[in-house]
Amino acid sequence: MRLILAAFGVLVGASCVPALAQTKIGSVDTTFRLLGANDHIVIDRYDDPDVPNVSCYVSRAETGGVSGSLGLAQDPSRFSIACRATGPVTFPANVPQKQRIFTTSLSVFFKSLEIFRLLDTDKKVILYVVISTRIKEGSPYNSITAVPTTGN
Template identity: 60%
Template sequence: MNRFRPFMAFALAMLPALAAPALGQTRVGEISTTFRLVGPNDKVVVERYDDPRVANVSCYVSRADTGGLSGWVGLAEDPSRFSIACRATGPVSLPAGLPQTESVFRQSASPLFKALTVTRILDAEKRVLVYLITSTKLVDGSPYNSVTAVPVETAAR
C-alpha cells in the first residue's frame, strides 16, 4: 500500500486542475443524440475557444457529452470523439516569441486523468497555424484526432 501513496497524492493534487474548465471557453450550442430515461440525454456539444496568445483566432470544438445518471453526477467518461475547426475572426499576426508547438487548451473529459487537448503548431514555411485536438490519458492516449489550419497574414509587399 505504501508504494501507491505517491501516486495517490499526485492523483488527488491533479483533480482540481483536470476538472477546471479551459480558459476562454464559450458553449455555442448542443444537440441531443440519445434519449436517457434517467438524467440528461447524451449530446454533441459545440464550444468556442479563443486562442489566448494569437489574437483573432477562434477554435470551434464539437465533442460527445455522456448523459444519464453517471453524466449527471459527473462520473461519466466522455468518448474520445471530437472535431475542430479554427477560423480567423480578424487579422492574424504572429506574436513575438510564439513557440513552434504549444498546448493551447485543455478540458477534462472524465473525473480521472482523461482530457481533450488542443495543440497549436506553427508551420513557419507556409505561414500557417495548425491546431490539433487529441485525447490524452495518464497511461495511454487515443488515436482519435482532428486537425485544422489558420493562415497568418503576410506583410504587404
C-alpha cells in the same frame, strides 16, 4: 481534524467538476435517456491566447444517463476542431513552434482534452490539433485544422 476533512472535501469536489471551456456555445441532444440527461454534442469556443483574431470551435460528445448526470460516465474520446480567423491574422513572431494552449478535464478518471498550436513557417500557416490524453488502441483520437495568416 475537521479543517483537514473540509479541505479534502473541497479538493475532491473540485476535481469532480470538469474545467469549462473559455466559452460554451451550446449543445445538441443525440440520444434520449429515460433517466438522467440525454447524450449530447457540446460545442465550445477557445480563443487563442497568443494569436489575436483566432477562435477554435471544438465539438465533443458527452454521455448522459444517470452516470453522466453524476459526472461519472466515460465520454467518448471523439471530437472535431475548426479554427477560424475572426479578423486579420498575422504570423506570430515570438511564440514557440509547438505549444499546448488549452487543457480541459473531461472526467474524474484522468482524461482530458488538449489543444496544441503548431507553426508551419514555410507556408505561414497556424495549425491546431486537439487530442485526448486517454489513449485508445495505441494512439489518441485527434482532429486538426489550419488557419492561414496574412503576410509577415
